[in-house]
Amino acid sequence: MDSNGTRFLLLDRAADFRNAGGSCAWDADARAFTLVRHDEPRLPRLAAADALQAWADAGPWILDDYGQIARLSADRRSIEAAVGWPDAPWNPLRAHRDPTAPLAADLEALTLDPVDAPTACAFTDLHLGGSGLLAASWMADDGTRAGVTLVHLRARWQRHLEIASPEAPAFRPVRLWVDASDRVWVASDTHLTLTIGAPLDPPYVPRPDRFEPVSVEPSPPRVRWAQALPPLRRINAIAVVATRLLILAEASGSTDGAPQQILLVRALSDDPTAALTALPLPTGLPFASDIAALDDGRAILLPPLETGVTRAQRRDCPVITLDDPPALAAERWPRRSEAAVRFVRHRDNQVRHLANDGVVRLFRLAQARFLPHGRALLTPVFDAGTPDTVWDRLILDACIPAGCSVMVEAQAADTPGGFADTFHRQPLPLALTTPDIPFATPRGTLHEILLQRSSGAARELRGRYLRLRLTLGGDGRHSPAVYALRIWYPRFSWQAHYLPDHFHQQQPADPEPVPAGRAANGADLRERLFASFSGLLTPIEDRIAASEQLLDPLAVPAPWLANLAAMLGTRLRPHWPETRQRRWLAALGRLQPHKGSYGALCQALDILTEGGVSRGEVVPVELFRLRRTLATVLGLSMDDARHPLTLGTGQSGNSLVGDTLVLSEDHAVEILALFAPELARPGTERQAVEHFFDRYARRLTVILHGPAQSLRGVIEEALPELVPAIVQWNVLVSEHPFVLGLSPLLRIDTYLETQPPPKPVRLDTTRLGRGDLIYNPVALLPEQAGSLPPPESEGDRA
Known part of the structure; x- marks a missing residue:
């Protein structure tokens, strides 16, 4: 909704552009509505008997x-x-x-x-x-x-x-x-x-002297x-796609002179009663000796090549859809040459064939050909929810190359069945420099069309329901691409809101059909003139009204993130993912008052590692917390409820589980000698412990475990800004299961993860x-x- 209360309907999916015609369609790869590709596959036409013989010998x-x-x-x-x-x-x-x-x-x-x-x-x-x-x-x-x-x-x-x-x-x-x-x-x-x-x-x-399973x-x-299987003459080929099993076979009434191939499709499940659906192949296809699956909705066939001069001219493989019935795709998948009439199978299920010079992957020919003209009546009927709605404008997010065109026709009615037989042709799309949605980044170029009737004294397009018909034109090598379409409604009338009553539209709209060539009256001319100014000025008002989103890290457009970071006194790494940049800026206010503390460090690393600290993959350890051994020597009681290496699993600080159990004063001196042999003298134990604490009080180790090992560079880059300068830090990588304090002592895996x-x-x-x-x-x-x-x-x- 804009600042005037005008709403819009968004069309950006295949279901939104459904139409009954076959000249325009939604391209799933480009995610756009385009003209249909019209490549003409050059399929080989080898005689049926020769093709069957080649299949039998393959x-x-x-x-x-x-x-x-x-x-x-x-x-x-x-x-x-x-x-x-x-x-x-x-x-x-x-x-x-x-x-x-x-x-x-x-x-x-x-x-x-x-x-x-x-x-x-x-x-x-x-x-x-x-x-x-x-x-x-x-x-x-x-x-x-x-x-x-x-x-x-x-x-x-x-x-x-x-x-x-x-x-x-x-x-x-x-x-x-x-x-x-x-x-x-x-x-x-x-x-x-x-x-x-x-x-x-x-x-x-097995052995006879012991119990066996x-x-x-x-x-x-x-x-x-x-x-x-249903009655068949013979099986020709088999292939598997992600969810389906494909069987290429000859129908029971097939003959060597006129083979009739069909496709059996079955769910790839362990159920022995799963249904087998028989699909007839499109008419006119040559005999295929093998089949492979391109994806879950398409399959490619391998017909043997001809002999003679046409062998190098007709070498395409037909691609069919797995619909009911299947259809031949207008695409070209040429082979380099033919050394075998069966596909070469690999574990990755990519389509390969054997050429004269080796195994080669098969690709679709990149040079596309499109229909030069296409018209599509969109099946969805768009509902404004209110009778007598004045439809405002269309905004097309599209790419229209030179030599291509997009024409829109529209009609409105107050009932779903009340549409007239004629459509109103709309003006040509006008390129926009300011997006209709504040700070939005279109995929292509924005184009505006002011919705209106093609003739009559009052040319407002009124009605609760709207239907659209798109006409795309191309040069055969290129096609316009409509990525998205926004339908704005109802129109905010400047004339009705800001001018006296005698300037308003007094004449009702002409009934359908509208007499051709009837001139518009003055009120309608002013209405459309003001609507043109509204289309230019309203996006500017919307940008001012939505300017606060430039200060929200989760809503600011991606190109503005660096400016927001500069305002907050920080710097974003350009190689960070956009999600990490936004989370970092959002948490900056919470981290700043506690910067340099252990808690702030954990929160910052958790953001930089996408939750690695929360999952236990990244463990920052202050080295003075490793003093359990020396504390045991002195008999001190230590509470380890929040110890990062034991997580509260220790019972006391008076002993260690395992071979290093310390109870006597003699053994205490030996343990002390391991850490500070120059100070291991009678009567100096406490001074040695204090000296040890001083040496390790300002040291930090960040332990990376499992998937977090790949984030070592990110962590090492951020630690100089997160850790005080007096603290010495290093990063270690561990392959051992956590919790680290229990794993070497009890030999159990206390960290739940997928075993690498x-x-x-x-x-x-x-x-x-x-x-x-x-x-x-x-x-x-x-x-x-x-x-x-x-x-x-x-x-x-x-």
Whole structure:
């Protein structure tokens, strides 16, 4: 609401710009209302029989974290890997020997055994996902057995699991997928199965001379369930997105000459009764040999490229929405070349394909093409809440490039169904230099439109309800972008408030439809003239009325924070996040009277670390509080109810738990000698203690624990201004659990937190037994894994 009491409706979401047309839409990436992209995908049109043959001959490809690729061998009875493509030699994938397999032939086979399919079986598909779990489905040559081979690339174990269930007695696996939770989804032409579990590594060997658990493996690899699929001719591909499982298949009535592909969508849940929704693909799409998920609402297909001169011209992959029914997106996703007709799978689920020169990520073509013209009638009807409301103006936060335009049409009525058939065309948007909301920062450029009727003696746009129609124009390469739209109402009439009655509008508005070309009367002309001055002067009045927000740290615009800090006599670091700057200025008044005290230091560090002191991740310790040992020597009673290292867990100051228990005078001298050996003489104990207190009275240590270790630079930068100059301070990083005073004595973790993962072993840094571990890389060929993953290719961006 402005200073005149005028309110506004805000449109800045996809729901606010809903419309029935297909030429304009809300762009979620740009968060703006734009013309629809109209790229024409250049899709390959390979003959159906040739595309089916290419799909039948294609094999799976996977990529590990180090740029190594793997495939099935030519006879499909083993898995082979290579460091690069296409010239690197292929080596068999190796893992620990399956304990259920026959005895090893030699020592090498006993250590690491090649990953082979069971006897008289051949692999059908391959996938890598989750925590590094590789799964390969297999089937016997005579079709009597089927199963999955599981290999964990980090732990290097392997297991053969046979898939047999009453629901799927003749299971023939075609495609499989390993999701982020290490669950294996295996699909055949008739059923979908879910495999879960992992074996113990290393295998547990029971002994007859002791009690053994009833279940040796708590969660062994097993088939959870099998779900029947609707009648299909065959499965073509499978993919998983965050919440859904996608199955690309051929319908039951499909033929080799005219394949009809459909998409089965299922919730990614453990429920065996979850519904499978069959979605028909958009008409005109070529046969796709593979599918991948771009996000939760879109998928990309991989059609085989043509042969001949058109191979390099039509190399785009179609993108479809996962709506019901799916629609073809007007986007171009070109491939560089084609060395395989299946996507290359990686644990991150990014879309990659195998080109002639290696594995390449797939990107949308950056050069966009838009429709040259678009009109959108916004579906929402805007309600002012009061009949006979005079709608004031529109403020567009938009970017309108050269050669583009935005035109607005409007109509008003007192009932939702009382709108006329005609819209009133509004004047062209006028750029503003002063925002309509005080101190607001628009995303684009603000434009103003004074709402009015296009003709008639009185041109006020009156009615409780308002409808808008937007017309966007572009040059084909660019599109206007409307980030937000504010509808101000009701109009504050300067004429009615400040001029005598005979200057007011005496003539009612013409009924709809308005006669074309009818001139406006003098009162209407004055009304719109004053409204133009109001649009210029009211924002200035609003800035004056809202000027107090420039003194509020939580409301001041971000560019003014430095000025406010200068007024308060402090300086903000430009690299601080905006939230931290605002909290610091808001607390400055409370901290200033207690500056230099322990309490003010804790409050300041809590602000700088986003609550690290409150969470116990940052602990400022005054070193004179570490005098428990010397106080015990003298037999003093110390109350540690607020001690930062024990938090009130000690019972008294007369003893310490553990091997350092001090009770006698002889032992007291020994303890004293550890701190001040030059003063450890009979009769000088009290003087030594006082000297010790003097030395440590003005020392401070800030202990960082857990996530707060990354804030060390921020704390060291702020401590010189927070701590008195006579106090010596230092910052220490601790990996031990808090409370520090209890952890080394009782060996218990008294600080509730998420257990951080172990770090890899580092030369000259790691201490034996301190938590660092030697990790096996998630690599197909660990002996050839590099120290860093390969740089990610940018694909065919333009």
